[in-house]
Amino acid sequence: MSRKKLIKFLGLKAGTLIVLLIAVSVISFILVEISPIDPVRMYIGEMSLSQEKLDDLNEYWGVNQSLALKVVNWLGNLANGNLGTSLIYRIPVTEVIGERFQASFMLIFISWLFSGILGFFLGVLAGFKKGTWVDKGIKIYSYIVCSAPVFWIGLILLMIFSVQLGWFPTGLAVPIGKLAGNVTLVEWLHRLVLPALTLSITGIAQIALFTRSKLVEVSSSDYFLFAKARGEKGWSLIKRHGIRNIILPAITLQFLSFSELFGGTILVEQIFSYPGIGQAAVTAGLQSDIPLLLGIVLISTIFVFCGNSIADLFYKFLDPRIKESEANEF
Amino acid sequence: MSEDKINNRENVTKSPKTLLNVSNISISFFQYSKGLKKIVLHVVKELYLDVGEGEIVAVLGSSGSGKSLLAHAILGILPGNSLLEGEMKYNGKILDQKLKEELRGDEIALIPQSVDFLDPLMKIGDQIIGDVTDDKKEGKKREMTKIFKNYNLREDIADLYPFQLSGGMTRRVLFSTSMIINPKLVVADEPTPGLDEKPIEETLNYLKTMANEGRGIILITHDIQTAVKVADKVVIFYSGYVIEVNRTENFSGNGNKLLHPYTRALYKALPQNGFKLFEGSQPMNMDKEDKCIYYDRCRQSIEKCSHSNPDLVEIDGMKVRCYVVEKSYEI
Amino acid sequence: MSFDKERFKSPYSFLFGNMNLRTKTLLIISLVGFVLLAIAINSFFINVDNITTNFAIKNSQPSLQHPFGTDWMGRDMFSRTIKGLGLSIVIGGLASILSAIIAVFLGLSSTLGRYFDHAVNSMTDLFLSIPHILLIILVSISLGGGISGIVVGISLTHWIPLTRVLRAEIKQINTSTYVKLSKNFGRTKLWIAKNHLLPLLIPQIVVGTILVFPHAIMHEASVTFLGFGLSPHEPAIGIILAESMKYLSNGSWWLAFFPGLSLLIIVLLFDLIGDNLQKLLDPTQANE
Numbered sequence: 001m002s003r004k005k006l007i008k009f010l011g012l013k014a015g016t017l018i019v020l021l022i023a024v025s026v027i028s029f030i031l032v033e034i035s036p037i038d039p040v041r042m043y044i045g046e047m048s049l050s051q052e053k054l055d056d057l058n059e060y061w062g063v064n065q066s067l068a069l070k071v072v073n074w075l076g077n078l079a080n081g082n083l084g085t086s087l088i089y090r091i092p093v094t095e096v097i098g099e100r101f102q103a104s105f106m107l108i109f110i111s112w113l114f115s116g117i118l119g120f121f122l123g124v125l126a127g128f129k130k131g132t133w134v135d136k137g138i139k140i141y142s143y144i145v146c147s148a149p150v151f152w153i154g155l156i157l158l159m160i161f162s163v164q165l166g167w168f169p170t171g172l173a174v175p176i177g178k179l180a181g182n183v184t185l186v187e188w189l190h191r192l193v194l195p196a197l198t199l200s201i202t203g204i205a206q207i208a209l210f211t212r213s214k215l216v217e218v219s220s221s222d223y224f225l226f227a228k229a230r231g232e233k234g235w236s237l238i239k240r241h242g243i244r245n246i247i248l249p250a251i252t253l254q255f256l257s258f259s260e261l262f263g264g265t266i267l268v269e270q271i272f273s274y275p276g277i278g279q280a281a282v283t284a285g286l287q288s289d290i291p292l293l294l295g296i297v298l299i300s301t302i303f304v305f306c307g308n309s310i311a312d313l314f315y316k317f318l319d320p321r322i323k324e325s326e327a328n329e330f
Numbered sequence: 331m332s333e334d335k336i337n338n339r340e341n342v343t344k345s346p347k348t349l350l351n352v353s354n355i356s357i358s359f360f361q362y363s364k365g366l367k368k369i370v371l372h373v374v375k376e377l378y379l380d381v382g383e384g385e386i387v388a389v390l391g392s393s394g395s396g397k398s399l400l401a402h403a404i405l406g407i408l409p410g411n412s413l414l415e416g417e418m419k420y421n422g423k424i425l426d427q428k429l430k431e432e433l434r435g436d437e438i439a440l441i442p443q444s445v446d447f448l449d450p451l452m453k454i455g456d457q458i459i460g461d462v463t464d465d466k467k468e469g470k471k472r473e474m475t476k477i478f479k480n481y482n483l484r485e486d487i488a489d490l491y492p493f494q495l496s497g498g499m500t501r502r503v504l505f506s507t508s509m510i511i512n513p514k515l516v517v518a519d520e521p522t523p524g525l526d527e528k529p530i531e532e533t534l535n536y537l538k539t540m541a542n543e544g545r546g547i548i549l550i551t552h553d554i555q556t557a558v559k560v561a562d563k564v565v566i567f568y569s570g571y572v573i574e575v576n577r578t579e580n581f582s583g584n585g586n587k588l589l590h591p592y593t594r595a596l597y598k599a600l601p602q603n604g605f606k607l608f609e610g611s612q613p614m615n616m617d618k619e620d621k622c623i624y625y626d627r628c629r630q631s632i633e634k635c636s637h638s639n640p641d642l643v644e645i646d647g648m649k650v651r652c653y654v655v656e657k658s659y660e661i
Numbered sequence: 662m663s664f665d666k667e668r669f670k671s672p673y674s675f676l677f678g679n680m681n682l683r684t685k686t687l688l689i690i691s692l693v694g695f696v697l698l699a700i701a702i703n704s705f706f707i708n709v710d711n712i713t714t715n716f717a718i719k720n721s722q723p724s725l726q727h728p729f730g731t732d733w734m735g736r737d738m739f740s741r742t743i744k745g746l747g748l749s750i751v752i753g754g755l756a757s758i759l760s761a762i763i764a765v766f767l768g769l770s771s772t773l774g775r776y777f778d779h780a781v782n783s784m785t786d787l788f789l790s791i792p793h794i795l796l797i798i799l800v801s802i803s804l805g806g807g808i809s810g811i812v813v814g815i816s817l818t819h820w821i822p823l824t825r826v827l828r829a830e831i832k833q834i835n836t837s838t839y840v841k842l843s844k845n846f847g848r849t850k851l852w853i854a855k856n857h858l859l860p861l862l863i864p865q866i867v868v869g870t871i872l873v874f875p876h877a878i879m880h881e882a883s884v885t886f887l888g889f890g891l892s893p894h895e896p897a898i899g900i901i902l903a904e905s906m907k908y909l910s911n912g913s914w915w916l917a918f919f920p921g922l923s924l925l926i927i928v929l930l931f932d933l934i935g936d937n938l939q940k941l942l943d944p945t946q947a948n949e
Binding site: 220221222225226232236319321 | 507
């Protein structure tokens with residue numbers, strides 16, 4: 001892999017990310033601005049506030065300024081890493097996000113890995129056994145799971161494993177506002193199982209269907225036919241020519257699923273009271289904690305962008321065809 | 331195989347032992363068109379073909395006439411929405427799907443038309459060596475080196491990916507994939523590329539060498555000149571039907587030993603024979619054969635031709651599908 | 662030559678007999694369409710006030726009188742679910758149509774010139790970069806809650822696939838001979854769009870709209886489940902499921918199970934219609 005090419009790639013991506021973040025910030029800020037919620041009033045709530053503190057707040061939100069100025073003001077704050085103070089937690093937004101995101105990242109990563117590997121395997125199996133009951137079973141599972149709301153699957157798991165079997169905590173007891181740091185590691189792992197399982201169950205379906213259709217497509221390609229004509233067959237044929245040609249698109253797809261995973265996390269964390277960023281997003285939304293909500297929108301944008309970029313990176317640096325043609329440009 | 335046979339090609343071609351016998355093969359497809367209306371396409375109809383050891387049989391048909399499907403049918407790799415009818419025999423045994431699967435990659439080899447038939451993500455060497463157990467790998471590797479030498483390929487080509495090959499290299503690599511299994515029957519699907527004299531010549535020489543080694547070869551091509559240059563027999567395809575099977579030597583002089591009016595017209599259209607073009611085009615995928623398939627273009631048709639399609643009949647070891655010829659030979 | 666050979670028999674021949682694929686597809690579309698319409702219409706005749714509270718039968722298991730059981734106020738869960746599904750279908754329908762309008766607008770404008778095309782592309786990238794649920798929450802807050810917030814939020818996140826399809830289709834049509842001919846005759850872009858493009862695009866738009874439906878419904882349910890948009894008194898599926906969470910620990914499994922299952926079936930049915938319509942339009946899938 002050429003180092004120069006990699007640096008150029010990363011530079012380009014960083015530039016795109018900055019532009020994207022500015023655009024997302026502006027749009028979400030405007031959306032919040034036109035809402036009936038007044039962030040300063042929300043912050044004050046029932047408290048009595050010193051004039052000094054009030055001035056700070058007014059300055060941060062650019063009260064009494066034009067919308068354009070407000071946006072510029074807000075962007076300036078962001079550039080300095082000042083995302084404001086969370087209304088609910090009464091600490092800087094960056095701190096809340098830092099802590100919450102760690103917990104969510106574990107959840108997302110485990111489900112991502114598990115669903116990716118198992119989904120790919122099931123997809124290959126279905127494509128290999130196309131038309132058999134194994135294939136039909138995997139297909140029916142995938143179609144049903146794709147049509148099922150994530151939160152409903154979560155509720156079903158909660159009913160079976162927590163309520164009926166009592167294996168896991170229902171998790172409803174954790175009060176909003178208690179951070180992840182207050183729980184022990186075992187408690188936390190215990191709490192991780194069901195949410196991760198829920199996200200995996202849904203994640204498997206998409207990658208399995210994709211892998212299956214890709215494998216079916218490859219199986220009718222000229223090179224696959226020719227390999228057959230040369231006497232290759234069975235599992236070995238699938239391994240040599242099938243998996244070789246579908247693994248890269250499948251990995252790419254899995255990295256492109258970050259956006260959906262994030263969405264899924266929001267729902268799953270809510271059901272299992274998992275103290276992650278998704279739960280924080282819902283709480284922030286419901287209680288009009290605008291700084292926190294805007295911060296979460298930004299971090300989710302970065303997260304999704306990273307997924308897309310890694311997918312791009314895989315595609316550009318691992319496929320020999322693209323590797324070659326790009327190298328020729330230098 | 332004896333030295334004698336290799337050096338004296340004439341002996342081989344006189345009475346070769348029949349390797350593959352294809353009789354009355356039809357291939358059809360079904361497809362859905364817009365609105366999910368089902369269409370059935372009859373691509374190959376009533377095809378007859380014999381190939382002997384050391385014999386080159388050319389199957390001549392216009393591009394896109396579906397003659398590649400013949401190759402796919404022999405190797406048993408037709409797609410799922412197709413239907414193959416008729417009978418094939420290999421060395422006297424009925425060549426069914428099971429036998430095809432046993433023989434391909436062992437006694438029967440395919441030389442495909444383009445680089446698309448190579449796995450884009452696998453190195454050339456691994457594709458030529460194929461799926462073998464580790465203990466056989468070394469032997470195959472040595473074999474490959476030998477074949478590469480014969481085909482004037484550099485050894486390091488084995489480490490390249492298909493997209494890195496030039497057109498000429500691709501063709502030789504495709505030939506190598508078949509030679510490594512030392513096949514008895516080779517089906518070459520449009521192996522002669524482009525219009526350049528030299529690469530065509532080179533490719534035809536490869537085919538000749540293969541035949542001289544006693545292999546039976548089916549050469550599928552759209553180019554009558556290529557066909558005539560190397561083949562012993564030429565099978566002519568028209569509209570999915572075989573309309574004539576003739577010996578190569580009859581494609582000479584003024585062509586009066588050719589039987590079917592279409593074959594004659596084709597022969598006359600060659601540059602050295604005056605380049606006489608003929609108008610009209612082949613009807614594709616005719617569903618109802620209520621007249622001779624060549625009727626609309628034929629200049630010597632008789633009344634009978636307008637209401638039924640003739641059968642393929644044998645005349646002096648040649649075969650033809652034409653009422654006029656039948657009449658002149660008084661069969 | 663006939664194709665009544667064993668190998669060409671559909672695996673579902675026991676269900677549909679020897680019916681051909683076209684008839685089968687049309688039959689599936691009309692049957693499923695009928696079921697969905699029936700649910701939507703029925704739900705309008707179920708008055709929320711008529712779903713009587715009856716504490717004598719509160720928290721009762723599914724039975725013949727109450728196939729989906731009753732809730733903590735003794736209300737019939739079946740009626741509530743149907744009502745909720747109707748609401749979901751209406752919201753999903755509105756959002757799908759609105760997103761189709763956005764898609765048509767953007768798809769058409771992307772072909773006006775290089776800059777327009779570039780702008781549409783950037784917008785696509787932008788909207789793909791924020792998780793949908795988060796954006797819907799944001800829009801819902803921005804519009805101060807209510808059904809409109811949900812509908813606008815969903816439409817703003819679901820126009821991308823159809824826009825892409827339309828953009829590709831328009832590019833293809835624009836290079837065709839008859840469009841070039843019209844240009845040579847001095848027809849305006851608007852005239853060409855109206856007379857050549859739209860008639861060809863309408864089937865794509867219809868199918869695209871229907872394909873958005875299941876996603877729209879699912880997002881609607883998700884967001885209302887989280888507590889955004891609709892008031893807790895509306896019998897939306899998301900709200901019913903959110904309520905059910907409070908009663909799960911005492912074993913009232915039916916409160917969550919049946920409404921969720923019904924939603925799943927509705928989504929599956931919409932998927933079925935969309936896929937089958939698409940097959941009619943683009944038979945390559947059927948050929949496989």
